[in-house]
Amino acid sequence: MSELLLPPEHRYAKIIKERHNEDGSELSILNLGPTHPATHGIFQNILLMDGEKILEAEPTIGYIHRAFEKIAENRPFYQITPLTDRMNYCSSPINNMGWWMTLEKLLDIKVPKRVDYLRVIVMELARITDHLICNSILGVDTGAYTGFLYVFQFREKVYEIYEEICGARLTTNMGRIGGFERDWSPEAFRKLDVFLKEFPIAWKEFENLFERNRIFIDRTVNVGAISAEKAMAYGFTGPNLRAAGVDYDVRVAQPYSSYEDFDFIVPVGKSGDTYDRFCVRNAEVWESLSIIRQALDKMPVGNEYHAEVPEYYLPPKEDVYHNMESLIYHFKIVMGEVPVPVAEIYHPVEGGNGELGFYLVTDGSRTPYRLHFRRPCFIYYQAYPDMIKGSMLSDAIVILSSLNVIAGELDA
Amino acid sequence: MALETTEIQEKLIETFGSKVLAFNQDRDIFSLEADSDIITAVVLFLKNDPALRFHFLTDLCGVHYPDNEENKQFAVVYHLHNWYENKRIRIKSFINGSKPEIKTISNIFLCANWMERETYDFFGINFIGHPQLKRILNMDEMISFPMRKEFPMEDSGRTDKDDRYFGRTTINQ
Amino acid sequence: MSDSKINMVAPPEGVVGEGFFATKLNDVVGLARANSLWPLPFATSCCGIEFMATMASHYDLARFGSERVSFSPRQADMLLVMGTISKKMAPILRQVYEQMAEPRWVIAVGACASSGGVFDTYSVLQGIDKVIPVDVYVPGCPPRPEQIVDGVMKLQELVRSESVRRRSSPEYQELLASYNIQ
Numbered sequence: 001m002s003e004l005l006l007p008p009e010h011r012y013a014k015i016i017k018e019r020h021n022e023d024g025s026e027l028s029i030l031n032l033g034p035t036h037p038a039t040h041g042i043f044q045n046i047l048l049m050d051g052e053k054i055l056e057a058e059p060t061i062g063y064i065h066r067a068f069e070k071i072a073e074n075r076p077f078y079q080i081t082p083l084t085d086r087m088n089y090c091s092s093p094i095n096n097m098g099w100w101m102t103l104e105k106l107l108d109i110k111v112p113k114r115v116d117y118l119r120v121i122v123m124e125l126a127r128i129t130d131h132l133i134c135n136s137i138l139g140v141d142t143g144a145y146t147g148f149l150y151v152f153q154f155r156e157k158v159y160e161i162y163e164e165i166c167g168a169r170l171t172t173n174m175g176r177i178g179g180f181e182r183d184w185s186p187e188a189f190r191k192l193d194v195f196l197k198e199f200p201i202a203w204k205e206f207e208n209l210f211e212r213n214r215i216f217i218d219r220t221v222n223v224g225a226i227s228a229e230k231a232m233a234y235g236f237t238g239p240n241l242r243a244a245g246v247d248y249d250v251r252v253a254q255p256y257s258s259y260e261d262f263d264f265i266v267p268v269g270k271s272g273d274t275y276d277r278f279c280v281r282n283a284e285v286w287e288s289l290s291i292i293r294q295a296l297d298k299m300p301v302g303n304e305y306h307a308e309v310p311e312y313y314l315p316p317k318e319d320v321y322h323n324m325e326s327l328i329y330h331f332k333i334v335m336g337e338v339p340v341p342v343a344e345i346y347h348p349v350e351g352g353n354g355e356l357g358f359y360l361v362t363d364g365s366r367t368p369y370r371l372h373f374r375r376p377c378f379i380y381y382q383a384y385p386d387m388i389k390g391s392m393l394s395d396a397i398v399i400l401s402s403l404n405v406i407a408g409e410l411d412a
Numbered sequence: 413m414a415l416e417t418t419e420i421q422e423k424l425i426e427t428f429g430s431k432v433l434a435f436n437q438d439r440d441i442f443s444l445e446a447d448s449d450i451i452t453a454v455v456l457f458l459k460n461d462p463a464l465r466f467h468f469l470t471d472l473c474g475v476h477y478p479d480n481e482e483n484k485q486f487a488v489v490y491h492l493h494n495w496y497e498n499k500r501i502r503i504k505s506f507i508n509g510s511k512p513e514i515k516t517i518s519n520i521f522l523c524a525n526w527m528e529r530e531t532y533d534f535f536g537i538n539f540i541g542h543p544q545l546k547r548i549l550n551m552d553e554m555i556s557f558p559m560r561k562e563f564p565m566e567d568s569g570r571t572d573k574d575d576r577y578f579g580r581t582t583i584n585q
Numbered sequence: 586m587s588d589s590k591i592n593m594v595a596p597p598e599g600v601v602g603e604g605f606f607a608t609k610l611n612d613v614v615g616l617a618r619a620n621s622l623w624p625l626p627f628a629t630s631c632c633g634i635e636f637m638a639t640m641a642s643h644y645d646l647a648r649f650g651s652e653r654v655s656f657s658p659r660q661a662d663m664l665l666v667m668g669t670i671s672k673k674m675a676p677i678l679r680q681v682y683e684q685m686a687e688p689r690w691v692i693a694v695g696a697c698a699s700s701g702g703v704f705d706t707y708s709v710l711q712g713i714d715k716v717i718p719v720d721v722y723v724p725g726c727p728p729r730p731e732q733i734v735d736g737v738m739k740l741q742e743l744v745r746s747e748s749v750r751r752r753s754s755p756e757y758q759e760l761l762a763s764y765n766i767q
Contacts, residue, residue, distance in 0.1 A: 062549035062550060346440060346441055346502065357470060357471055359491070374471040378530070
């Protein structure tokens with residue numbers, strides 16, 4: 001079997017040859033992925049195993065490399081949001097908003113407070129769905145399907161809110177430069193209220209199901225632990241880093257979209273193991289809920305939903321149909337014939353999995369000269385072989401799902 | 413903020429002289445250019461200096477400037493971050509277009525490993541001393557480097573798109 | 586029982602008499618196959634997340650007889666390809682298809698699997714029908730769960746009306762040969 005998988009000069013071949021177990025057993029090679037159902041995405045890991053213990057792992061990625069950065073160099077700025085959607089598709093509004101904020105930074109646009117707050121609400125909703133998927137799938141991987149089926153209904157509720165805001169569910173393509181495409185409907189706020197009432201009950205039950213569950217604790221405590229120093233060296237950010245005990249959060253370190261107005265805790269773990277990652281995500285969901293509540297309370301009155309930037313903000317559709325000037329602006333904006341300064345900027349936002357950065361180089365033309373996404377998953381996934389070394393095969397699966405590696409973001 | 417950009421600039425000039433230049437703070441991040449042969453020293457200095465402490469590598473990527481002069485056709489861009497003072501810095505290092513190579517920093521920051529592999533994969537920039545410099549996202553069989561400006565975005569082998577029907581024959585041969 | 590909402594599948598056309606029911610073998614096999622399609626989710630990206638929603642409690646694909654998600658190609662009938670298939674992935678997809686036993690059906694879920702979608706780039710396969718034959722295409726980027734369910738129902742119709750001999754017909758052999766699949 002091993003001959004089929006690996007060329008004879010592979011480093012594993014040497015290890016297998018030189019290793020002599022006392023009981024006469026041999027090492028084996030196991031190919032995990034790229035389409036293994038337990039890996040939630042397409043990653044390949046060639047594992048060198050001693051019985052059920054993993055000695056070495058060699059990851060291969062790039063199975064859904066879609067060349068986002070190349071496409072971005074060929075698209076006007078407005079047409080890049082659909083790409084950001086498809087990066088971390090579990091929390092696409094964060095990516096969308098991150099991209100708009102990058103452009104606003106580039107163009108020096110100040111958005112109204114109300115837009116900031118609306119953005120905060122939608123970004124925190126996205127964070128909830130992201131953590132909800134990660135934690136419930138972690139439950140599935142440790143053998144508890146019920147939690148997943150239960151909380152997944154609430155992800156549908158969030159999607160219904162997205163639908164009210166922008167019309168789409170998963171890949172939202174939400175917003176514009178300077179704000180939103182339309183004001184949020186009263187229905188959106190009503191659904192949000194219902195969600196804020198019902199979801200905490202379900203999430204509490206979900207938490208109760210796992211947090212003190214003997215089986216879950218046995219499967220996750222001290223599994224895949226990573227120290228804070230190592231996590232930082234590997235470029236961890238987001239919940240995975242916070243689980244190791246470092247309280248770095250872009251929302252606090254470099255507040256964007258008026259995050260400084262809200263009062264929230266950055267939950268940190270201690271040992272950086274799978275259980276801590278689970279708990280940090282759980283706690284973040286509670287903080288997100290609290291941020292949404294605060295944003296709704298503090299929401300400035302009025303119905304302002306975009307900044308007054310007619311040069312960059314698409315005119316309303318009815319004007320485009322009836323008004324020559326609007327039509328021209330619409331055309332110019334869509335085709336990217338708007339003035340853009342020559343600059344280099346980097347804008348980070350706190351994505352579902354960590355610091356999501358946009359490094360944008362412009363040369364004044366209609367497309368970015370270079371756009372590089374700092375994708376948190378890509379950077380911290382390289383620690384995976386290190387984290388699973390010495391653990392059991394079934395632990396490797398649990399560690400992978402607790403890291404919440406999203407294939408779209410990993411491969412770009 | 414305790415750590416001032418002037419302080420960083422002075423320290424860098426004091427240590428590296430004229431090899432660090434083009435200090436700039438007109439946008440969000442304090443940035444500078446560093447000569448490619450001292451890049452590891454600059455990064456190491458920024459990381460280890462007790463006052464600077466840029467201990468976190470946020471991002472590493474390449475940029476292609478085919479219109480520049482021969483010696484400045486590629487750039488490797490490093491984003492470092494000091495979490496203690498919450499200060500970011502961007503270092504840009506230009507390298508030769510026909511023989512793009514620069515020293516690796518994967519021995520300074522573990523996470524640079526894959527970022528450098530990605531940059532190699534996209535631009536063909538050779539990171540000297542990298543432990544495993546091979547393609548990461550694209551197939552190993554690929555010979556060209558897709559993020560270079562001359563490389564077409566669309567697959568050239570497509571049969572279902574007849575360019576005559578799209579009015580694009582002038583751009584896409 | 587009378588007040589339950591269970592819908593029974595209508596029997597095929599046939600002759601009913603006392604104690605017997607006569608119909609064509611084709612119809613019976615088609616009926617059985619169509620209502621017990623075991624899906625093999627080949628989920629690579631965004632559409633896979635929508636498939637999760639399709640399988641979960643809200644949309645519940647199990648209502649259509651696709652209760653058991655088979656992760657082994659050997660025991661699956663319906664290959665659901667969801668998400669972008671890059672050129673690096675194409676040989677793997679093909680291998681999975683080859684491992685499936687006849688009769689096998691393929692649904693290309695989403696724009697990427699159907700045509701490459703927005704990713705018209707050097708690294709993305711422009712539609713999985715370049716490497717394997719496809720029965721049903723589901724549009725959308727990503728399709729809503731309702732659309733995925735609709736695609737499965739479309740496939741059920743195909744399966745229901747398929748002749749038991751189709752798989753040994755020369756046309757089918759020719760189709761496979763055109764993909765170089767033995």
